[in-house]
Amino acid sequence: xxxxxxxxxxxxxxxxxxxxxxxxxxxxxxxxxxxxxxxxxxxxxxxxxxxxxxxxxxxxxxxxxxxxxxxxxxxxxxxxxxxxxxxxxxxxxxxxxxxxxxxxxxxxxxxxxxxxxxxxxxxxxxxxxxxxxxxxxxxxxxxxxxxxxxxxxxxxxxxxxxxxxxxxxxxxxxxxxxxxxxxxxxxxxxxxxxxxxxxxxxxxxxxxxxxxxxxxxxxxxxxxxxxxxxxxxxxxxxxxxxxxxxxxxxxxxxxxxxxxxxxxxxxxxxxxxxxxxxxxxxxxxxxxxxxxxxxxxxxxxxxxxxxxxxxxxxxxxxxxxxxxxxxxxxxxxxxxxxxxxxxxxxxxxxxxxxxxxxxxxxxxxxxxxxxxxxxxxxxxxxxxxxxxxxxxxxxxxxxxxxxxxxxxxxxxxx
Amino acid sequence: xxxxxxxxxxxxxxxxxxxxxxxxxxxxxxxxxxxxxxxxxxxxxxxxxxxxxxxxxxxxxxxxxxxxxxxxxxxxxxxxxxxxxxxxxxxxxxxxxxxxxxxxxxxxxxxxxxxxxxxxxxxxxxxxxxxxxxxxxxxxxxxxxxxxxxxxxxxxxxxxxxxxxxxxxxxxxxxxxxxxxxxxxxxxxxxxxxxxxxxxxxxxxxxxxxxxxxxxxxxxxxxxxxxxxxxxxxxxxxxxxxxxxxxxxxxxxxxxxxxxxxxxxxxxxxxxxxxxxxxxxxxxxxxxxxxxxxxxxxxxxxxxxxxxxxxxxxxxxxxxxxxxxxxxxxxxxxxxxxxxxxxxxxxxxxxxxxxxxxxxxxxxxxxxxxxxxxxxxxxxxxxxxxxxxxxxxxxxxxxxxxxxxxxxxxxxxx
Numbered sequence: 027x028x029x030x031x032x033x034x035x036x037x038x039x040x041x042x043x044x045x046x047x048x049x050x051x052x053x054x055x056x057x058x059x060x061x062x063x064x065x066x067x068x069x070x071x072x073x074x075x076x077x078x079x080x081x082x083x084x085x086x087x088x089x090x091x092x093x094x095x096x097x098x099x100x101x102x103x104x105x106x107x108x109x110x111x112x113x114x115x116x117x118x119x120x121x122x123x124x125x126x127x128x129x130x131x132x133x134x135x136x137x138x139x140x141x142x143x144x145x146x147x148x149x150x151x152x153x154x155x156x157x158x159x160x161x162x163x164x165x166x167x168x169x170x171x172x173x174x175x176x177x178x179x180x181x182x183x184x185x186x187x188x189x190x191x192x193x194x195x196x197x198x199x200x201x202x203x204x205x206x207x208x209x210x211x212x213x214x215x216x217x218x219x220x221x222x223x224x225x226x227x228x229x230x231x232x233x234x235x236x237x238x239x240x241x242x243x244x245x246x247x248x249x250x251x252x253x254x255x256x257x258x259x260x261x262x263x264x265x266x267x268x269x270x271x272x273x274x275x276x277x278x279x280x281x282x283x284x285x286x287x288x289x290x291x292x293x294x295x296x297x298x299x300x301x302x303x304x305x306x307x308x309x310x311x312x313x314x315x316x317x318x319x320x321x322x323x324x325x326x327x328x329x330x331x332x333x334x335x336x337x338x339x340x341x342x343x344x345x346x347x348x349x350x351x352x353x354x355x356x357x358x359x360x361x362x363x364x365x366x367x368x369x370x371x372x373x374x375x376x377x378x379x380x381x382x383x384x385x386x387x388x389x390x391x392x393x394x395x396x397x398x399x400x401x402x403x404x405x406x407x408x409x410x411x412x413x414x415x416x417x418x419x420x421x422x423x424x425x426x427x428x429x430x431x432x433x434x435x436x437x438x439x440x
Numbered sequence: 441x442x443x444x445x446x447x448x449x450x451x452x453x454x455x456x457x458x459x460x461x462x463x464x465x466x467x468x469x470x471x472x473x474x475x476x477x478x479x480x481x482x483x484x485x486x487x488x489x490x491x492x493x494x495x496x497x498x499x500x501x502x503x504x505x506x507x508x509x510x511x512x513x514x515x516x517x518x519x520x521x522x523x524x525x526x527x528x529x530x531x532x533x534x535x536x537x538x539x540x541x542x543x544x545x546x547x548x549x550x551x552x553x554x555x556x557x558x559x560x561x562x563x564x565x566x567x568x569x570x571x572x573x574x575x576x577x578x579x580x581x582x583x584x585x586x587x588x589x590x591x592x593x594x595x596x597x598x599x600x601x602x603x604x605x606x607x608x609x610x611x612x613x614x615x616x617x618x619x620x621x622x623x624x625x626x627x628x629x630x631x632x633x634x635x636x637x638x639x640x641x642x643x644x645x646x647x648x649x650x651x652x653x654x655x656x657x658x659x660x661x662x663x664x665x666x667x668x669x670x671x672x673x674x675x676x677x678x679x680x681x682x683x684x685x686x687x688x689x690x691x692x693x694x695x696x697x698x699x700x701x702x703x704x705x706x707x708x709x710x711x712x713x714x715x716x717x718x719x720x721x722x723x724x725x726x727x728x729x730x731x732x733x734x735x736x737x738x739x740x741x742x743x744x745x746x747x748x749x750x751x752x753x754x755x756x757x758x759x760x761x762x763x764x765x766x767x768x769x770x771x772x773x774x775x776x777x778x779x780x781x782x783x784x785x786x787x788x789x790x791x792x793x794x795x796x797x798x799x800x801x802x803x804x805x806x807x808x809x810x811x812x813x814x815x816x817x818x819x820x821x822x823x824x825x826x827x828x829x830x831x832x833x834x835x836x837x838x839x840x841x842x843x844x845x846x847x848x849x850x851x852x853x854x
Contacts, residue, residue, distance in 0.1 A: 062581060062852045079495040081849040088625035089846065098627045101581045101852075118585060153854030167476060167515045171532060211502035213512045415840045415848050422836060426829045434829050436500040438476045438515075440567030 029054045030359050033114060033123035035104050035291075037064050037087045040324030040344035041129035047352030050096040052359060056121060058114075060103045061152075062086055066411050068341065069420070070149055071192060074158040074281075075199040076207075076433045082419050084152060085412045104130065106294040109317055125319050125355050128292075128306065129348065132325035132339060135287030135303055142263040146282040149192060156439055161279050162200070163438050166208060169215045182220040183277040185268055187260055188284030189226025189233070191378035194243055196281055197224040198381040201250040207433050222252045223277075225270050227259035227284070232378055232386065234338075237393050239386040246380045260284070286339065288326045301328045310368035312351055321354075323347035332368040341410070342374050379403045382428070443468045444773050447528060447537035449518050449705075451478050451501045454543035454738030454758035461766030464510040466773060470535060472528075474517045475566075476500055480825050482755060483834070484563055485606060488572040488695075489613040490621075490847045496833050498566060499826045518544065520708040523731055539733050539769050542706075542720065543762065546739035546753060549701030549717055556677045560696040563606060570853055575693050576614070577852050580622060583629045596634040597691040599682055601674055602698030603640030603647070605792035608657055610695055611638040612795040615664040621847050636666045637691075639684050641673035641698070646792055646800065648752075651807050653800040660794045674698070700753065702740045715742045724782035726765055735768075737761035746782040755824070756788050793817045796842070 030053050034041045037059035045057050063084040072078040091097045102116040107128070114121050134148030147161065148154050162184065169181040182204070186197040204220035211217070224231075224247060230240040231247070231254065244254050255270055262269040268280050288304035298314050299307040305328035306314060312327060314320045324344035329337045337343050350369050357363035375389035377399065385400035386393075394402065404424065411417050423434050444467050448455045451473035459471050477498040486492040505511045516530040521542070528535050548562030561575065562568050576598065583595040596618070600611040618634035625631070638645075638661060644654040645661070645668065658668050669684055676683040682694050702718035712728050713721040719742035720728060726741060728734045738758035743751045751757050764783050771777035789803035791813060799814040801807075808816065818838065825831050837848050 061854075062577060062850070079493040080853065081493040081851050084851045086625070086850040088622075089850065092624050095627075099625075100585060102585065151854060152851075156854065163476060171514060171516065208502075211500070211506050211513075213509075415837075415844075415846070418836055418840070419833060419848070422832055423829070426832070430829075432503065432829070434833070435495040436476070436503065437495050437498045437566075439494065440475075440565060440570065 030355075031122065031124045032056070032127070032355065033121055033125070034058070034127045034129060035107075035114065036129035036131055036324070036326075037061075037099075038067075038129060038131045038324055038344060039341040040348040041127065042087070042090065043345040043348030044127050044129065044323065044352045045091060045097050046094060047349055048094075048096060048356065050094070053096055053356075055094075055097040056100060057087065057091065057097060058100045058102055058104060058116060058121070059087055060101065062088065062101050063152075064090055064412060065152060066416075067150070068407060069411070070152075070155050071195045071199055073152065073155040073435070074149060074162075074196065075203050076159055076163065076436045077199065077427060078420060078423055079435045080152050080156060082416055082423065083411070085416060090412060104291050107291065109295060109298075109314070109320060112319075126321070127348070127351055128320070128322040128326055129324045129344070130289035130291055130326050132286035132288055132303075133290075134282055135285040136282070137285055139263075142260075142282065145263050145265050146187070146268075146280040148282050149196065150286070158279075158281060159435070160438055162203070163436060165279060166204075166212065166215070166217055166220075167438070170212050178215060179221075180266075180276045181278070182215065182217070183223070183275065183279075184220065185223045185225065185275055185277045185280045187225045187268070187280060187282050189224060189228065189231040189254075189256070190283065191232065191376070193224060193226070193283035194231055194247065194378050194380060196283055197222055197252045198247055198250055198379070198384075201247070201252050202381050203433065205251055206431050207436075218251075223255060223275055224252050225255045225258050225260060225268070227257070229257050231256070234376065235378070235386055236388055239388070239393055239395060242395050243378070243380055243386055246384045250381050286325065292326060303328075311354060311366040312347055312369050321351045323351055329369070332370045335371055335373070337371045340376070343371055346371060377403050377406065444769075445536065445538045446470070446541070446769065447535055447539070448472070448541040448543060449521075449528065450543035450545055450738070450740075451475075451513075452481075452543060452545045452738055452758060453755040454762040455541065456501075456504065457759040457762030458541050458543065458737065458766045459505060459511050460508060461763055462510060462770065464508070467510055467770075469508075469511040470514060471501065471505065471511055472514045472516055472518060472530060472535070473501055474515065476502065476515050477566075478504060478826060479566060480830075481564070482821060483825070484566075484569050485609045485613055487566065487569040487849070488563060488576075488610065489617050490573055490577065490850045491613065491841060492834060492837055493849045494566050494570060496830055496837065497825070499830060504826060518705050521705065523709060523712075523728070523734060526733075540735070541762070541765055542734070542736040542740055543738045543758070544703035544705055544740050546700035546702055546717075547704075548696055549699040550696070551699055553677075556674075556696070559677050559679050560601065560682075560694040562696050563610065564700070572693075572695060573849070574852055576617070577850060579693060580618075580626065580629070580631060580634075581852070584626050592629060593635075594680075594690045595692070596629065596631070597637070597689065597693075598634065599637045599639065599689055599691045599694040601639045601682070601694060601696050603638060603642065603645040603668075603670070604697065605646065605790070607638060607640070607697035608645055608661065608792050608794060610697055611636055611666045612661055612664055612793070612798075615661070615666050616795050617847065619665055620845050621850075632665075637669060637689055638666050639669045639672050639674060639682070641671070643671050645670070648790065649792070649800055650802055653802070653807055653809060656809050657792070657794055657800055660798045664795050700739065706740060717742075725768060725780040726761055726783050735765045737765055743783070746784045749785055749787070751785045754790070757785055760785060791817045791820065
């Protein structure tokens, strides 16, 4: 029987979960990613705030897929998808497919204000994280060298936009970095006098979390020294400042964690409906309208599932989608099932960390906060991190950081 | 009593060892480095060959010196040293001193062929190591994607120039990377067919090592698949090739581990004798001729010591020099000693690793090789690595690599 060519675009949670499902005999799978690694995005903020090294949360796609002999990994960039010709144009190659899985993920989104991209820092890739780390560490170095008190104050002002999990984790981690980790290491400045602003357009932080968790989160952040601005949409951002409500905050470091949009490649799909963030509006079986052989998974897909739940852009959803698509393709090729059941998202709960010994979580309707939620957060993240080496290394870093209050990646990269 | 201003240029082994000696009450020490970290150069080749992460071998200078309250760390670049005015011009500042310690280290040297710097890769900084890692990993990615067999062969040819410890370690590590670590991870190419060339101008590898150790090193490298070229000085190097003897080797990756020269700042010292590599020809007490208040230490200093030994450019020598200078200054300021004893180098021995379970070492006249030398190499390097976190992390990586034959930092950085 003829081998089926499966082409998977993107080596994130969705693409990898999908690639691993295909049996060797009938499927020749090609996985394309523009990097050579899978990235564990949930811990990206810790790379940005010098807690972890970039190699701790990244794993080579080739070694993850080493034992899957039917999977070929290709490092290349997707330029255009031609649904009619069943071809994908990469930067260096053109690939044909029988089945296509689009899992290209999301990038930082600015709600139509793309000009803010130039004066703010996103947090979606290793590159982003390394840039933030470098800028934050350099800001304190420059403040130590600066003579002018105003200049020092400006250098030591850090802004995070977006009160979702990423923004909360980022702001909490920056506050602990300045107020605890760097405390004794400077002679002219007092790093604990650094100002950390967290700007949220809505009336509360972590808006998708239930009960008292949003309010608890705000209180804990404030006790870490973060200035929380609620109901404060960003009005303007430019080189060295951001304006929210009545306030203009002078800062070179404005981290944008307020929104995402789909990879721009979706715009090359002729005749396929996209939502405002560029996500593909998929059918209930995650296929593209009119193209049952093409699927979208993860942050690039927009779907309200069979239970009426809007599938969120989180890693468990991406993995569930990836596996669902692989099974659909396998069943149809093997002839074991022809009717496609609609995809349903199984929500395992959600969690966000605020700082040392403080997190919030909601699991199976139970709301948790404080130490117990924090320990659960640590455990779950270690569990889902890929590779024993990375797990052991991250665990070691966390134990060491907990004991010493230090961070292991305070290196300004070349 | 007036505080003495000690200015130390460079946060390497010499500068740090010096800075840590000064008592808090009488000395205000400023340490300047262009980076925010101390780098453990002996393990740099492992960062370059994806075994270790850059944060594993780098440590923030500020946190190393955190408890030394009389030491101020400044991240800045040295531009010019004005011995007459007792001032050092940095990029951003001008600093005055009572005592100056020049410990700026070395950079890659080309024996007058500076044009080769553009077509070869040095290995002296984190930046260098990250560049080599990226180029090597990308070469295999591109080979996997290439259609032309000749192009594939060229991409999978790696050249190391210089048969000293760095060159030997680099060549052995590259051979193991290609032939073992990457072996199962590609579908179109066979990484174990990669060609690794080690080019040495002299008649043997590790020329400073005694007895049969050079010959043993060559044999072990050859059994790892390295092609060793002895008595083969490089005649020419250009974009994509290198010429040695009769042979022209086509390669995009030519790693230059053949020589070093002192930081170019030494050229700004008016009237001070330098050797051909730009090193300062210091007095027996490591001071500059005519300037007893100015010292040079580490790779930037050229000295044949009181015992007639030419002090080598290795970290133990740098640390011994740094401590000797600090003690000299302290004794004179405190009045406990006015006559300076000449510096003598205490040679603890030397070692180089070739590959898994294979190294050579010479300690107190005893020659060691194979597993015992390798274990000693591991132990000594862990011991001298700074910081418990780095030690624990590196140890973990090594154990994991030994068991799995994998490497933990195979990430192509953004």
